[in-house]
Amino acid sequence: MKAGPLAIADQQPELSARSTFWPWQRILIASIFLAFLAGVLWAPSRVTTARVFVTLSTIFYLAFTLYKVLLMSLSTNHKSLISPTPEEIAAVKDLDLPVYSVLVPMYHEAESVPHLVAALARMDYPADKMDIQLLLEEDDNATRKAVANLALPKNCRATVVPDSQPKTKPKACNIGMDNAQGKYLVIYDAEDRPEPDQLKKAVIGFSKSDPSVICLQSKLNFYNPRQNILTRWFTAEYSAWFDLSLPGLARLNAVIPLGGTSNHFITEKLRELMGWDPFNVTEDCDLGVRVYRKGYCTRMLATTTWEEACSSPKYWFRQRTRWLKGYMQTFLVHTRNPFKLAQELGTRNVIHFHMLIAGVIVCFLINPFYWMLALLWFLLRNNELKILFPGPVFAMGALCLFAGNFVFAYASGLGCFWRKKYDLVKYGLLAPVYWIMMSYSAWRALFQLFSDPHKWEKTKHGLFKSEDDQP
């Protein structure tokens, strides 16, 4: 039965970002903002308000840093990945393999089509058991023409997504899911280059896992890390996230915010979840949370999909803004009924949810404030700043400033080392510059959340032309 592209929004509106804020959320946010504003503007309470703010954010920083250290420690120490061995892969018989659906949503990506078809042709999976759908938007004539001009293999078909609102990737994916014929389903972006044995690994991974595992997330990394400084930082960030954080989360059986591509699902279970929320601009992260809310879980698969890192600052800001706005949407959607969330996720996972989703947002939003404060202190040695930091808060703040920032920068370098991209280690250590860009994007995302919550700022791909810099 076809659920339709807007199923989740229509049937479970409380789990969709169609409406960004619920009334009580609006009231609460406005109240907090007004209370803060009043506290700051009314002279007698100014210091107390500032102290409360500083104390709470310092505690948060400390907790967030320790959380990051814990994840890194678990990621490097334990076998948290599902890693089928070469022998296991070789032992799989083609006849036993199920049909695998591959969805590739595309929009204004005509130049990626030949690369994509070549990459999919390299997959080590029986061609007759691959059900590939290129999801093309009705108004994207260029891509449709490029696909039409190419002799597509038999297992590959183009599915046209009707031109309607919202015009988002998750909507296209939902249409693809409705038409999928495979037992399993995976999403790839047009510019992706998955490792050839990834589908077989996923099949083995599902067969070895507990029935509650309905999703396997592959690691993501980039094939153009050395294109410019931005792609170097991006690679360091992805390496730290996919190699040194997500395996730790999997180990803890914590909520895993899915990456935008290379998520392998059991199709039937994905349909049960009603697919992706077409109104959420990070539909992957939202789906990752819903997987756990339904009592299922996600595991990490030891395989990598190589993507193109955004090399243009302009498009990078737009992409990052969308991601962070999506995180905000996801947080708002899932906290609409906090008690139900706690009931479905359990206390431990609620903490993970807040650390992973709210933590990231808060961190990037308040960072600029603390950088300015630190700069003022260093340059002016202003003793008046001391009143904001009572003794214990000062100690915690200093720890976060000097140890916390170091941990995050060091983690970026470690990620590169872990990926054996040794020459990038030193760039990973320059991550603080990258964080400034992230904070700018976070504030941009916050403004956009109020002004244009469903705006999908498309990332421009195909900026990397060289084939030499392959993994």
Next chain:
Amino acid sequence: MSAPEQFIPDAKPRINRWLILGLTILFCTAGISQLASISDEAITREAICLRLLGNNTEGRQALISSAWWAPLPTLLRLPIVCASGDRWPGLSSLVVSSIMGALLIGLIELALHSWNMKFQRHLLVAGLGANPLFIEQCLNGSSNTTILFFSAMVAYCFSIWIARRKLRALVLFAIAAGLLLITSFETASWLILVILLLVIDQCRRKSSDNETEAVLTLGLLPIVYSGLLWILMNWLIMGDPFYFLRSFATTSSASGNVMLEQCRVTGPYVVFCIIPLLLVIFSAIARDGNGLTFGIMAFAPILCGLLFSHKGMLWPSSGLLHINLVLGILSLGYLLCVSSVATKIKRARHILAIIPLLLSLLTYLMPSPTLADRPAAVTGWLDDLKMHVKTQHDERKANFIKIYVCGYDSFRLLKGLEDPMLLHSLDLDFSKAVTDYPGHQLYILVSEPIGRKAMDSIHWKHNMLFEQGEDVLLYDSDWHGWRLFEIIQTEKPKPNYSQ
């Protein structure tokens, strides 16, 4: 050296949390009854914590202004002092030293276990656990257990890194080394040697330039960062980035034959110096690069200790001697299980493994090898001193008397006292003191420059002050190892308006 790579069995034991918890409780319980005899260092550090929590300048100065009072042991006590306040003096130090002592035993056990040492490892662990020096340090709130823990961590992770090239080991090595530097600056000399070994080890491998650069970046960054942070803090708080290192210009105050003194202190622990040496010799003969590197690293503290002894500084060499106790045990484990001679001495393993335990038991029969007997604390003399100063002046002037108590010992001396007449001073400038308190009678109280106290800024700024005074100081009186001087204030020349 074309060394055959030694295989360290990839056993993956886990740290025994229950052992650590049990030992922590045991040490704390045993130490709680002896809180009155907590070490001077512990009391000083707790007093600094209280100042820090009070957001006072002298607290921040005390945290970073001396290489001989490294900041981390103070910071580790901070959360407990924050929770307990001044109600249980010595408690935070006891808790920290107990936890670190328990962690150390847990780490040694883990290291020996990961080297596939069977039940003999319990003998080695017992050798450390029964050692009177170690027990004393766990119970008296000393920072030495912290130093020992980080040193053992550096050594163990280094051994794993050179044998198995595990990134996790490199990271833990680097972090432990960075933390060790800000726990005990005395160990910097040893750390330099270890870093040198890391570089040599990296260079003898045929890895790419990029990999070498990455290894050294990640391996050295925490140490460099710790050092730079200390420098930055000195610049921000003291106004001089290298303030904490200035004491190195001071000459030693130790007297007598330091080498003999060292031997007296070393006592039976000299065996622990021999074990790494044996490891070095055997590994060199067997052309075992990893064993040789580990042996040199474990032997290095002795060399550094001798260097300090040669400079006449006995307390850092004593600290390094304690490190040697731990590294000696680790070296013995390495020698018996991992090194190239391990298979040849398989039968003698039990006998050799019992050596540390026997030595520890032997130590109980010997006089306590401490550097200096701690004089019985004399209390109440500060009131006498104040009275003495007041009686020298008109009663009405009593509110206009200030006594600067100099050096780190001032924190111990003035702990819990809130007396406007007595002021802490870590960075005293006589002329500034006069400007700060115009019209006051000003005094300074200086401790005798013995051991670590000789490194206080008042002594390196005014060398021989205690013995010979200064131009602007007038000797007043002696007080239980302290000396009181009055600051002579010359009258400002009156402006001559006729010119």
